[in-house]
Amino acid sequence: MKDSSALSIGEVTELLKNDFPDVTMSKVRFLENQGLIDPSRSSSGYRQYHSADVDRLQFILRQQRDHFLPLKVIKSQLARWDRGDAPHTDAPQRSPASSDSDDYEEIFEIHELARRADLSREQVRRLIDHGLLKPSEEDGVLRFGSRDAAIARQCSLLMRQGLEPRHLRGLRHTVVRHVEMLGRLSVGMRRNRNPEVRRQAAKSLTGNAEAMMRLTELLFLAEVEAILDG
Numbered sequence: 001m002k003d004s005s006a007l008s009i010g011e012v013t014e015l016l017k018n019d020f021p022d023v024t025m026s027k028v029r030f031l032e033n034q035g036l037i038d039p040s041r042s043s044s045g046y047r048q049y050h051s052a053d054v055d056r057l058q059f060i061l062r063q064q065r066d067h068f069l070p071l072k073v074i075k076s077q078l079a080r081w082d083r084g085d086a087p088h089t090d091a092p093q094r095s096p097a098s099s100d101s102d103d104y105e106e107i108f109e110i111h112e113l114a115r116r117a118d119l120s121r122e123q124v125r126r127l128i129d130h131g132l133l134k135p136s137e138e139d140g141v142l143r144f145g146s147r148d149a150a151i152a153r154q155c156s157l158l159m160r161q162g163l164e165p166r167h168l169r170g171l172r173h174t175v176v177r178h179v180e181m182l183g184r185l186s187v188g189m190r191r192n193r194n195p196e197v198r199r200q201a202a203k204s205l206t207g208n209a210e211a212m213m214r215l216t217e218l219l220f221l222a223e224v225e226a227i228l229d230g
Helices: 009-016 025-033 051-067 071-082 110-117 121-129 146-159 165-185 195-229
Strands: 136-138 141-143
Touching: 009 025, 009 051, 025 051, 051 071, 110 121, 110 146, 121 146, 121 165, 146 165, 165 195
Parallel strands: none
Antiparallel strands: 136 141
16 A cells, blocks of 8 residues: 555656656656666555655755766765765765766757857857867767856856857867876876886876866966955
8 A cells, every 4th residue: 555645756847847848757767777866665666756756856866966076976975865865965075087878868950059058059059169078970960068058157147247159169179288297297107008107108198187177276266366355
């Protein structure tokens, strides 16, 4: 007999659609298969979702929608939740060398990217023209991923304040120069045939990149504080 306080997968999906219109039963099942949720089962084998399961699903979907986080990062947050620590709602720092190949990666077209980033299609095309977005193309159709959406969203925030893609293009060029500089530090190791040496090269590059990002953040904050103090 079904617990009167539990919801079926269809009922929980309809409940979630209030805040997440794109969610489907297939998506909920996928999250279960990936080990992010673990609903109980009735005696007849049907999934039963309780309030804690709904809270967990809302958290997962919010992190995907608002922060474009891959599932492995969300899973680590949930592990802290399960240990009794409150999961962080802000997007954590991610390793630039991390791979999302095992995650549920959403791929969408230009109209959906524009909607998610609160941009017009023309604005998205301008970001592409200035090298800030680099979508793939399949049969003449542009395809965007989660990282494109995250970049577009931040560009949208700055563009609403009056900046243009041509202004933001300089930031991309600066990043490319810095990454190329870091890449030269490990070029010999990365070309080595020994897999362990190449792994060490990746670890070194990742660590250096994280230090560079943190340094950039601190320098930005110092300059902003100087303006405010002035």
